[in-house]
Amino acid sequence: MKFNSTRVRRTIGAIGIVAAAALVVSGCSVTGASTASGEKGSGTGTINALFMKQAGYSEANIDEMITKFEAANPKIKVKPTFVAYEALHDKIVTSAPAGTYDVVHMDVIWPAEFASKGLITNVTKDFPASWKTKMLGGALSSAEYKGQYYGVPWGPSTKLFFFNKTMLAKVGATADDVKTWAGVLTVAKKLKAAGVVKYPLSWSWNQAEALICDYAVMLGSFGGSFTDSSGKLDVNNAAGVEALTWMKKTIDDGLTDPASLTFLEDDTDKSMASGKTAMELNWESTLRDQNDPKISKVVGQIAVSAPPAGPTGLNPGVNGSMALAIPSKSKHQAAAWKFIEFITSEAEQDKYAVSSMTNWKNSYTKTDITKTNPQVFAAAGVAYDSMISRPAVANYNSVSQILQVEIQNALLGKKTPQQAMDDAVKAANAAS
Amino acid sequence: MKRATRNSILIHIAAWVVAIVILAPFGWMVVASITPQRVLITTPLQWIPDSWDFSRYVTIFSGGSDGVGTTFRAAMGNSIVVAVGTVLISMVVGILGAYAFARLRFRFRRAVLILFLATYMLPQIALLIPLYLILNSLELLDTTTGLIFVDCALVIPFVLWILSNYFMTIPDELEEAARIDGTTRMGALFYVVLPAARPGIFAAIMFAFLLAWDEFMYALIFTSSDAAKTLPVAISEFAGRYTTDFGLVAAGGILAALPPIIVAIIFQRYVVSGMAAGAVKG
Amino acid sequence: MTVASAKQTTGSSPTPVKRRKRFDRQGRMAFWLLLPAGVAVFGVIIYPMFRTLLVSLFQVNSALATVTPFVGLGNYEHVLASPDFWASMGRTLYFTLVSTALELVLGLAVAGLLNAKLKARWLFRTIVVIPWALPTIVNAAMWKGIFNAQYGSLNALLSQLGIIKDYQVWLGDPTLALNMVIIADVWKTVPLVAFFLLAGLTSIPTELYEAAQLDRASWPRIFRSVVLPMLVPSISIVLVLRTVEAFKVFDIIYAMTRGGPINGTETVAYYAYQTAFSDQNFGVGSALSYIIVVVILALSAVYLRLLRRSDMSLL
Incomplete structure (x- = not known):
């Protein structure tokens, strides 16, 4: 037993030296992730989107939105993936170094963590100033960290x-x-x-x-x-x-x-x-x-x-709003942005008001929209006025x-x- | 004589008790899967429902709306591909390696075997992130191939262990006789050792299949879509999403458990002889 | 025993020179035969193992961290100083000891039954194999349903039998929940243990029993002086296997309780997972996984030493 464990240890030691040497030669970061950043891309190609399956928009809703988006943008294909809310955060984290996803669904409590750790892209300069006044404040906070925007709100919730x-x-x-x-x-x-x-x-x-x-x-x-x-x-x-x-x-x-x-x-x-x-x-x-x-x-x-x-x-x-963000290692950031713009648009959100509330203030004044889900619109309209936020800490x-x-x-x-x-x-x- | 009869009765009673303890939870899951939801949530619980409801199985087999059926069927296919692929590769690789451990004398033999077995002690979390990056650079994320790849690393040490122990119990004389007749070592392995090692091989197949079917953490992190998600992951999402529709979770669980249970029942009698001869002594 | 016979055959070569040559030839052949297995196993784990070891020496606060200060053993010190770690370690030890002990005792009993002269023995064996084959996640979902506080069948059974008056929240109290998880785990694993021990039992020569019975030895004595010593190798293997497995326990926790309530079921592997992936504290999470490895190695070594009475051919 003793004899063998020394052997084992020696072997492991030797392999360790080799591995460390290889690391020095290849010049990688400690995690092994490459240091190359993501790319804007040509605005075409296939984008992978990670959604939560649970409350809010159903899988069928999202599939419909994608079909419409692809019809309007024939050069972009969207591949959706759905995971349970409980698995969503860890999935975003584990997939971050590989840049697997181009769009991720994110909860209001995560922007501080993801933004400060560089997992998601700062989209402030693409974020139209008018949205800041046209969207509900509570929803906006699901994409904001320290005055910068890291995504687009996609449905306020409370x-x-x-x-x-x-x-x-x-x-x-x-x-x-x-x-x-x-x-x-x-x-x-x-x-x-x-x-x-x-x-x-x-x-x-x-x-x-x-x-x-x-x-x-x-x-x-x-x-x-x-x-x-x-x-x-x-x-x-x-x-x-x-x-x-x-x-x-x-x-x-x-x-x-x-x-x-x-x-x-x-x-x-x-x-x-x-x-x-x-x-x-x-x-x-x-x-x-x-x-x-x-x-x-x-x-x-x-x-x-x-x-x-x-x-x-x-x-x-x-405040339980959610947002869509672009992971920083994504290689199709331009196409991802187009897709996000499309499905967070007022027109699209209005169509699925039965599944999820919309983050556009305007929608709450349209009677043909509010009558699709009258009880919730009435109650939510009041509740969205004042929302309590959970701490925005990294x-x-x-x-x-x-x-x-x-x-x-x-x-x-x-x-x-x-x-x-x-x-x-x-x-x-x-x-x- | 009298004492023997009394013992036999006691043994039979004990066996009945064990069988009931085993079957009761499982049986309840079966009943729950075909009990209407409204009966399942009434208190006091009605053990035998007034009507049967097979709609959950219908949902799983033919339903497509909102993904329950589609995801489940895809996951079943993925699990079968991953388990069968892992078993095949592990068995081929394992038979070769086990033969070396059992029949050849070489330096560091024990050390190498212990090294293989020691990998079992590594928790999977210790490997997750680097493995994720490797799979990604090989474009094997969210593929069944990628899962087979990592599952083999879990299963092969077991196969090596069971098989090398079993091979050692096969008398050398059999092989020597064949080799005197001019057969090569490989020939002897295939024509002499393998046929004689059938119980050990079946035991190894069963172990490998159950291990691969049950693997959860790799599948949880390395797969995400219907393209590669396996049943344990699908069931855990299922159970998270339909927490109190226990019937649906039960129906999915039973279907997910069926393939390994069938495999286990078929191979079960070899397991005892397969391990009795070698593994457990080892 | 088996090793001895193998050694004799190789040792029977006529001259030392020839023997060495044969040894080399066999060594080369062994290399090629083991190469596929080696690549498949170590190809997958070696690099990640050292990557993780490396990460455990740095402060890595993000999956994409670019600034990663070297902290030496700082992460290990941090873990060892954390009360949460020791609490999860304590729970894991409790889980491991209780579940392994129960599995061993019950497994021995079931193995005895499997080996007994039963009518319809094939049926009994078929039934016993079911929990073993049931996937862990399904097992967890099943017991979660059984223990459900509002609709669970355990509550229904106990209250209809008049044992409890009010429905109990089986997974609502930290200690109780951990014990309930242990029940679920034991139910699933006893058959596996039983089959392992059965394999050991069947390899005990019947002459030994007969001799003992001729001596008019009582059953407890036969068990103690004949069966148990012969079973030591099987028991030691089962102990090591189950201890390792129990110490790494993750999936049943993930599916049944997710560590709650009040962290009452948070085992050390789950804690490591949380630290690494939910808190994005990869340095500390990696250190934690290495601490788990060390504890598992230590426990296995202790067991093997304690139980190493008979000659074991391969371990």
Whole structure:
């Protein structure tokens, strides 16, 4: 054994020297990625586009848009690839050195990371000044970092408040009673007492980004924000702790389904669709599921509104917009830009307003567009007015991880809300 | 005599218990895959539904809208190509190498074998990014060829190990006799050793197939489209997207599990003899 | 045993000179026979291995980093000083020890049953092989469905049997969730272990049992003094294989819990993946993967040493 392991070690050592030498000779960077940058390209050829498959535009929608784009630009072919949201970030990262994709779908929380690390192209000079006023502010932030643009917004998004009208009616409550979180609690208690539903509320409180989105809504309604003026996380202030305390109390009072801690948005969505939940926060597009008789037992019973207001009277939605960006190693950046221009255009976004909201302010005034999805347009119009953003920091992922863990610590009663938030702030500010 | 009967009864009862523990979760997945969604989400759960619903299988086999069916069928094809390709290459390469380990005396023999086996201890994450770049420069990203390439590196050490152990149990005399008759070493390998090593080879095939079919991390990072995505990746996306349509996930899971289960059932009896003779002693 | 016989044949060459020549010829042949396997395996892993080792010595904060300061062992120090790392290491050790121990004990029992004189033994073997063949991702999805807090069959079963009153959130508590993942993993892996051990069992000569039975030895004694010693090689291999595999566990975590809740199921391989790809901290992530390699090597060495009682031909 001993004899052999020395052998092995010696062999490995020898190969190591050879490898190191080869590295010096070839003059590569440490990661092995070539240092050559991407190219504009001729504006023709095949471009690879990476999309998220989930809420928002469906695969069928996107295929249709591509067909139209290819008809208008015969010299460009678009090859779409769809991955789950959970796999999207890592896919963009792993594919970055190879320049596999020419267009990537990006979440509002990533521009800081991708831009500061040089993964995506700065498109500020191609970005028309008029777009900055014609697009919704919340949507714009999904493509912006430090005043520069790294992509084009493609659908703003926020969490809205969904409630089951029929269930609420059983305890004599209406939409007016759930305009504030205090009202929501009162109605929830009545629903529980009347036995209409065992747990009136459910949330997406799995250890995932979904939890931060829900927390952001509560934080905003308690008048807080994630960071102080210097950009440091400070959720251990009064509002941050109160929001968390409020969340924890709904579990203790038996109003929130304890299964929420294993839920993503899809699970809360289906929990409501199966009639086990009376009220939830979720993305706009989920109304589609609630009214789909194939998966829903509550067709026609669900109403949607802007998030209820907190004690401060504020009711911001969480900014969940997405954008399309061009990876910096792409060799077809000109063609990619043409494609992005096309599918983010007002005309295209208007056509698919049932799937995803549009980022053009103008669309919200066109009655023929808003009537395709009236409930969501009404609620979203209000919610987009004020949105709370998650911190735009380059190490957002680790900050978010820390928050997820500490919030769950409080929700499961392992720490007091104050303690949890103190620890989160300490860990996050040490990491940055 | 009495004691023997009692023992036999106890053994049979134990076997029943084991069989139930194994079959219950799997059986529930089968039932769930043909239970209507509205029954699956009722509490208390109705174990045997009032009606059967085969629509999920229909969706998977013929559905095209929004990609569930298309993606699944493509992934099934990719998985078969990758698994079969990996098994073929690994077996050919493995048989040659195993013969060398079992029959030839050469310097560093043990060290080389240990080096092969030690590769098993490397976690795949340690290789991901550089491998991604290699595959990219060879234009093998998002191709089944690329996956076969990296999967072989995982499977070959196993094949080498199982086969070289088995080859060693085949008496040398058989081969010597053939070689006295003028057969070359390669001839002896093909006409004498291989036929005698059938159980070991079948065991190796089964191992290789299950390993290749089950591989997840490489496929997750190196593939992204229907051109090369394998079933484990497709199922994980599936499960992420239809979290509470357990029936659909179950139907997909069962179909994804069918090929390896069939292979395992066919080859299972050789595995015991294939490993009993050599591998496990090694 | 087998090696001994092979050695005898090669050793039977008449003169030392001729023997050496034959050795060289065999060496050359071995080289050519092993070349394809060597290329296929090491061609794929050598370069990435050293690239990753190299990266672990630098600060690499982006997949496209151009500025990568050399930090020596700084990344390793960073990892070893991080409480998150030690927590994930602890969880991984717990996962490894508990799942491997359960798999070994249950696997031994199932192997015994597989070897017993059963009616319809072929059917029993066919059933036992199913979990082994089930892909890990499917297994994870299946158990995730079974453990579901709202519709899961475990909740339904236990509450209909009157064992629990309220539906439990099986994956909602960090410790419980880790144990539930272990159950899923054990269910899938016991058959594999059982078949490995069965192979060892069947190679025990029946005369040994008969002799022991003639001595009127009790079953526990036969097990302890005949079966177990003969099984040591099989057990040691299973232990090493399972320990390595458990220590690298990634896919079942990815598919079942994604490390949650409260990082309760975040194993060290998942932590390394997160660090490298989600946080884009490639230097630290690479250091982490090398630390995993070192721990696996150390554990394997310890096992092999502890269990190295009988002569093993190849390991």
